[in-house]
Amino acid sequence: MKRLLRRLRAELFATRTDAVLSVVLISLISLAAFGVLRWAFTQAQWAVIRVNSTLFAVGRYPVEQQWRVWLLTALLVAASGATWGLLRAHPRPDRTGVLWPRNDRIAATLLVVLGLWRPWAMGLTVSIQARWWGLVALLLLVRWLAGRFGRRFGPTGLRLVALMWPVLYLVGMVLISGGLGLVTVSPSEWGGLMLTLLASSFAILLCFPIGVLLALGRRSDLPLLRWGSVLYIEFIRGAPLITLLFLGQNILGFLLPGGLAPERVWRAAWVLTFFAAAYLAEAVRSGLAAVPQGQLEAARSLGLSHPKALQHVVLPQALRVALPAMVGQFISLLQDTTLLSLIGLLELLGTARTVMANPAFLGRNGEVYLTLAVLFWGCCAALGLGSRALERRLDPHAVPTAT
Amino acid sequence: MSQPSSELMIEARAVEKWYPNGFQALRGASLTVRRGEVVVIMGPSGSGKSTFIRTFNALEDFQKGSITVDGIVLSNDLRNIDAVRREVGMVFQQFNLFPHLSVLDNLTLAPVLVRKRPKAEVEKQAWALLERVGIAEQAGKYPGQLSGGQQQRVAIARALCMEPRILLFDEPTSSLDPEMVREVLEVMQNLAADDITMVVVTHEVKFARHVAHRVVLMADGEVVEEAEPEVFFTNPSHQRTRRFLDQIL
Numbered sequence A: 001m002k003r004l005l006r007r008l009r010a011e012l013f014a015t016r017t018d019a020v021l022s023v024v025l026i027s028l029i030s031l032a033a034f035g036v037l038r039w040a041f042t043q044a045q046w047a048v049i050r051v052n053s054t055l056f057a058v059g060r061y062p063v064e065q066q067w068r069v070w071l072l073t074a075l076l077v078a079a080s081g082a083t084w085g086l087l088r089a090h091p092r093p094d095r096t097g098v099l100w101p102r103n104d105r106i107a108a109t110l111l112v113v114l115g116l117w118r119p120w121a122m123g124l125t126v127s128i129q130a131r132w133w134g135l136v137a138l139l140l141l142v143r144w145l146a147g148r149f150g151r152r153f154g155p156t157g158l159r160l161v162a163l164m165w166p167v168l169y170l171v172g173m174v175l176i177s178g179g180l181g182l183v184t185v186s187p188s189e190w191g192g193l194m195l196t197l198l199a200s201s202f203a204i205l206l207c208f209p210i211g212v213l214l215a216l217g218r219r220s221d222l223p224l225l226r227w228g229s230v231l232y233i234e235f236i237r238g239a240p241l242i243t244l245l246f247l248g249q250n251i252l253g254f255l256l257p258g259g260l261a262p263e264r265v266w267r268a269a270w271v272l273t274f275f276a277a278a279y280l281a282e283a284v285r286s287g288l289a290a291v292p293q294g295q296l297e298a299a300r301s302l303g304l305s306h307p308k309a310l311q312h313v314v315l316p317q318a319l320r321v322a323l324p325a326m327v328g329q330f331i332s333l334l335q336d337t338t339l340l341s342l343i344g345l346l347e348l349l350g351t352a353r354t355v356m357a358n359p360a361f362l363g364r365n366g367e368v369y370l371t372l373a374v375l376f377w378g379c380c381a382a383l384g385l386g387s388r389a390l391e392r393r394l395d396p397h398a399v400p401t402a403t
Numbered sequence B: 001m002s003q004p005s006s007e008l009m010i011e012a013r014a015v016e017k018w019y020p021n022g023f024q025a026l027r028g029a030s031l032t033v034r035r036g037e038v039v040v041i042m043g044p045s046g047s048g049k050s051t052f053i054r055t056f057n058a059l060e061d062f063q064k065g066s067i068t069v070d071g072i073v074l075s076n077d078l079r080n081i082d083a084v085r086r087e088v089g090m091v092f093q094q095f096n097l098f099p100h101l102s103v104l105d106n107l108t109l110a111p112v113l114v115r116k117r118p119k120a121e122v123e124k125q126a127w128a129l130l131e132r133v134g135i136a137e138q139a140g141k142y143p144g145q146l147s148g149g150q151q152q153r154v155a156i157a158r159a160l161c162m163e164p165r166i167l168l169f170d171e172p173t174s175s176l177d178p179e180m181v182r183e184v185l186e187v188m189q190n191l192a193a194d195d196i197t198m199v200v201v202t203h204e205v206k207f208a209r210h211v212a213h214r215v216v217l218m219a220d221g222e223v224v225e226e227a228e229p230e231v232f233f234t235n236p237s238h239q240r241t242r243r244f245l246d247q248i249l
Ligand SMILES: Nc1ncnc2c1ncn2[C@@H]1O[C@H](COP(=O)(O)OP(=O)(O)O)[C@@H](O)[C@H]1O
Pocket: B019, B020, B021, B023, B025, B043, B044, B045, B046, B047, B048, B049, B050, B051, B052
């Protein structure tokens, strides 16, 4: 406690100007926070969220098939726990790993508190509350197991992480859309947070390789490739996303014969992908420019072919430099998915608008928008936290921890 | 000091090179290096020393003349590059270690990827090499965590790990603090005692005097003087060399 006070004093009240600024800022922030909280706890009527919680989560996904979404959530949670634990079990070669560093303990506590309190506070049915508790327990259990026994597999453990997620993504696609013995659920029935996450993760995953290829193309010695990449990047960056989305809906249907044109949701996801790729290419390009020429020369002088030198020497460094900019792109991509509501898709914002249009929930806009904001903030914060952890792990100049 | 054999490792004849901007950096430079020989190249800045030795492992192309390295003819259109680069290692002024890889991985990357050797075996060799250059205890660290002298020694070990027959050094000590120059020169002197062929661009007179079999002076893209160290430093035959020596001695 004393230490905390001393630190506060050093950071906030070191000089007189600091002190005045701190007092003003602290009062402004508390006033705003107090206002929002008072409204949230006294005036707001959260029934609109409670009644529509399923709608916000998965849209009109058929009730009798929703177990598939729960199963997928559980798989994702387990994979997250495994990744988290394995990363702790395999620290960088120049560091000594602590299995439960302080940040992890804080995160675990927060998760437990949120997982126990939130479903209860939302007044969800007991069976659904129990599922959320189960998910939190699963996360921490797998985290513990992976951290405890992850070392035994040696470096294969980390390769497992890189393999696990793509496989899980494919499994998730099958679980959500059906096939392989499962009833098909057409994309027009997907919605809510699920659709938001699906569209954005699809675009994030696919825009990454496309963006890297575009960035490499832009630096290529082959004029055709170079000009093609430049043309593409500048065209996409010059057009507002919403026009491209409308264009995608109309043109793809027109270009491809009826059966071949992808479903509306997929069309939108592809447009998002190609849109994000252009911006990602620019982020990667700045990363490539930051890698000194000597790196490529050293790799080539060791006998690595050009592609191998790019893959093992230049790109890893370029991507690390570009990581913050890339995650920035991913975060705006996540937020850009709200534009899908304008072409009639029921992702989070679209769902929110149908709910607010219901006369039963007239005037409940504040509650709905606040919930949306918190959900988006949560997703973006997770992306940001993950990227910062990755940055720290990959930082070549980090001081090694004492052994 | 081991005596070089008569087998030719590098044979460069009347090499001329123009950079894309039209500047002619090499104007008929010639040099032959025998197996096991240590050749030091000196010369004023901008005289084409870097350009010249970089043509030996095809980091630079050239337009006229011919270069044969370990029996492989380097044609003007850069064929045979991969074969040559496997035989020729290079140590740069700026070290150019891979900052995202640990010291050990810096050494093992190329042998595993290029020579397709099993990782465990390469690692064993890498440890031995790190031991030899005196930094085995740093194997798990990243290059950014090492001093300049340590980095350059890792760079030498990295080049050696490919088991090259020829090592090129481009001013390996020029960006080091004075107190670290010695540790790197010592490693190089050790290497010179082996069978390996070395071409070293450097301004270290002591190294040239005591380690080199031959010293070469380059000026304006040409090899001006070529002599044994004693002759080179005490009784050079060209005016150009005398002027250069006056400046650095
Ligand atoms: N990429 C390049 N493009 C154009 N000119 C160059 C390039 N690299 C080097 N030069 C020029 O070629 C000449 C020789 O350079 P270099 O071989 O680096 O000399 P040294 O190593 O002897 O100092 C210098 O005049 C330099 O300015």
